[in-house]
Amino acid sequence: MATLLIAEHNGQELAPATLSALTAAQQLGSDITILVAGNDAQAAADHAAQCEGVSRVLLAQGDSLAHDLAENLSELIVSHASGFSHIMAPSSSVSKDTMPRVAALLDVGQLSDIIEVVNDSQFKRPIYAGNAIATVTSSDATKIITVRAAAFDKAAASGGSATVESIDAPADAGVSSWVSDELTKSERPELTAAERIVSGGRGVGSSENFALLEALADKLGAAVGASRAAVDSGFVPNDMQVGQTGKIVAPDLYMAFGISGAIQHLAGMKDSKVIVAVNKDEEAPIFQVADYGLVGDLFDVLPELTEKL
Amino acid sequence: MKALVAVKRVIDYNVKPRLKSDGSGVDLTNVKMSINPFDEIAVEEAIRLKEAGKVSEVVLVSIGSSKSEETIRTGLAMGADRGILVNTGDPAIEPLAVAKILKSIAESEQVGIVIVGKQAIDDDCNQTGQMLSALLDWPQGTFASVVDIQSADKVLVTREIDGGLQTLELDLPAVVTTDLRLNEPRFASLPNIMKAKKKPVSKVSLADLGLPENFIEPRLIVQKTEAPEVRQAGVKVADAAELIDKLRNEAGVL
Numbered sequence: 001m002a003t004l005l006i007a008e009h010n011g012q013e014l015a016p017a018t019l020s021a022l023t024a025a026q027q028l029g030s031d032i033t034i035l036v037a038g039n040d041a042q043a044a045a046d047h048a049a050q051c052e053g054v055s056r057v058l059l060a061q062g063d064s065l066a067h068d069l070a071e072n073l074s075e076l077i078v079s080h081a082s083g084f085s086h087i088m089a090p091s092s093s094v095s096k097d098t099m100p101r102v103a104a105l106l107d108v109g110q111l112s113d114i115i116e117v118v119n120d121s122q123f124k125r126p127i128y129a130g131n132a133i134a135t136v137t138s139s140d141a142t143k144i145i146t147v148r149a150a151a152f153d154k155a156a157a158s159g160g161s162a163t164v165e166s167i168d169a170p171a172d173a174g175v176s177s178w179v180s181d182e183l184t185k186s187e188r189p190e191l192t193a194a195e196r197i198v199s200g201g202r203g204v205g206s207s208e209n210f211a212l213l214e215a216l217a218d219k220l221g222a223a224v225g226a227s228r229a230a231v232d233s234g235f236v237p238n239d240m241q242v243g244q245t246g247k248i249v250a251p252d253l254y255m256a257f258g259i260s261g262a263i264q265h266l267a268g269m270k271d272s273k274v275i276v277a278v279n280k281d282e283e284a285p286i287f288q289v290a291d292y293g294l295v296g297d298l299f300d301v302l303p304e305l306t307e308k309l
Numbered sequence: 310m311k312a313l314v315a316v317k318r319v320i321d322y323n324v325k326p327r328l329k330s331d332g333s334g335v336d337l338t339n340v341k342m343s344i345n346p347f348d349e350i351a352v353e354e355a356i357r358l359k360e361a362g363k364v365s366e367v368v369l370v371s372i373g374s375s376k377s378e379e380t381i382r383t384g385l386a387m388g389a390d391r392g393i394l395v396n397t398g399d400p401a402i403e404p405l406a407v408a409k410i411l412k413s414i415a416e417s418e419q420v421g422i423v424i425v426g427k428q429a430i431d432d433d434c435n436q437t438g439q440m441l442s443a444l445l446d447w448p449q450g451t452f453a454s455v456v457d458i459q460s461a462d463k464v465l466v467t468r469e470i471d472g473g474l475q476t477l478e479l480d481l482p483a484v485v486t487t488d489l490r491l492n493e494p495r496f497a498s499l500p501n502i503m504k505a506k507k508k509p510v511s512k513v514s515l516a517d518l519g520l521p522e523n524f525i526e527p528r529l530i531v532q533k534t535e536a537p538e539v540r541q542a543g544v545k546v547a548d549a550a551e552l553i554d555k556l557r558n559e560a561g562v563l
Contacts (some may be wrong), residue, residue: 061451070439070449093470097451098403100439109405109528112434122532127433128326135532175480176448179465183473191351238490239473245489253562263325270540276552292555296519304549
């Protein structure tokens with residue numbers, strides 16, 4: 001048994017989600033190799049080599065890997081798949097794009113978004129927007145797994161001394177090419193890694209009013225999230241969306257302002273340690289999952305909270 | 310070019326699923342079923358591409374029990390041209406098997422673009438489109454929020470990624486999976502619902518597609534399905550000051 005963990009990184013270091021996936025990999029009890037791919041990823045590979053319990057780091061650098069194109073990245077993973085019983089990655093837009101491709105090329109199924117490792121072939125994963133937890137056994141020779149980062153603690157990024165081995169980047173598949181990125185700039189912590197999140201819904205009313213949430217978030221060192229309603233109304237960009245179809249988060253503190261609590265939203269945040277809900281409507285479903293609920297106008301409560309903290 | 314759109318019959322997204330008491334799964338008897346919301350967006354996009362003159366015909370395919378014909382009719386009423394129902398009976402089929410069936414249809418129909426939803430809201434897998442793309446050896450544009458067919462052999466796809474948006478240029482034929490913000494699906498009018506009843510839906514079996522029956526056998530066996538842990542009931546606080554006090558002294562998160 002051996003596990004290949006596909007790293008998510010920014011070129012300099014591993015993403016926190018990768019460290020969570022590493023914890024899941026460690027629970028399998030097998031030998032762990034981390035694959036770091038990119039066009040400039042030496043530093044990230046060195047970081048991976050220091051992680052606890054990692055025996056080997058494979059570093060693939062090349063232009064074909066510059067923008068995580070699924071066609072090229074899946075080719076790379078498949079060409080190094082032999083010998084591995086498990087191929088894992090943290091659930092992210094890159095792995096959701098790439099890993100099912102890897103699975104199909106290897107003619108095996110995929111376990112998406114696992115939240116628990118039962119044993120080396122049995123895993124738990126949420127279905128129906130988190131309204132049910134399925135325990136699933138895989139009969140495939142190679143198990144392709146994406147890991148819900150919020151469900152696992154981060155492994156220590158120290159104490160290891162793996163060797164970094166360079167491998168060739170694949171040739172460009174030549175069927176897709178990167179045109180542009182339009183990334184949201186933010187000084188605040190990244191949503192999926194934040195310990196505190198201040199989130200707003202339709203009740204916030206406008207893009208301008210989100211400044212009130214941002215003020216509180218800055219006071220708390222928190223990330224700012226949103227419900228689908230807030231995104232669809234154009235208040236904030238879609239990468240801030242928390243829910244079944246957006247980001248899945250589990251911070252220590254999740255504060256929901258003007259969010260009713262539709263099941264699709266709850267699917268993305270109900271594993272938070274402490275949930276606070278502020279809503280005018282005392283019947284709002286969000287109060288059923290909130291540890292602390294405050295029935296009131298968020299335009300009164302938000303400035304007061306920001307001032308008193 | 311022809312567009313192929315895959316549609317799945319799932320529990321309606323507004324329904325809170327009930328678990329069977331024996332842990333064998335979610336109880337779907339007498340539950341409202343609908344077209345998977347992401348697939349509705351896929352149908353809408355294909356129809357818009359046809360209205361823009363980029364696509365000549367929109368073909369829908371659904372795989373499952375005979376009841377999936379209703380799901381196909383929903384898409385036909387929105388404006389798709391015809392349907393294909395691959396009748397595999399009641400058992401749930403995994404994305405890999407679905408992708409293999411879709412591959413067979415995409416090839417025999419000689420489609421130029423396949424559009425599928427990014428994930429089904431029942432199994433939450435988010436795999437089928439990518440698997441299909443891999444099996445066909447076509448490029449993929451997943452989580453699309455803009456699909457812009459430039460010519461007979463190029464499509465620009467803007468994708469929703471962690472951190473923002475990314476635009477890719479793909480060679481056609483290609484597979485596209487839809488994200489929520491791609492479009493706002495239209496409602497079918499009553500006359501169109503009536504007309505949709507007359508549109509052709511061909512019914513095929515796995516044998517008709519030259520595929521062996523055993524190939525829908527699951528690779529992943531569901532041992533049990535249980536309810537998630539229930540959160541302890543919370544308390545209501547009177548004002549911001551009390552909230553801060555609770556968070557600081559009771560919950561210890563400030």
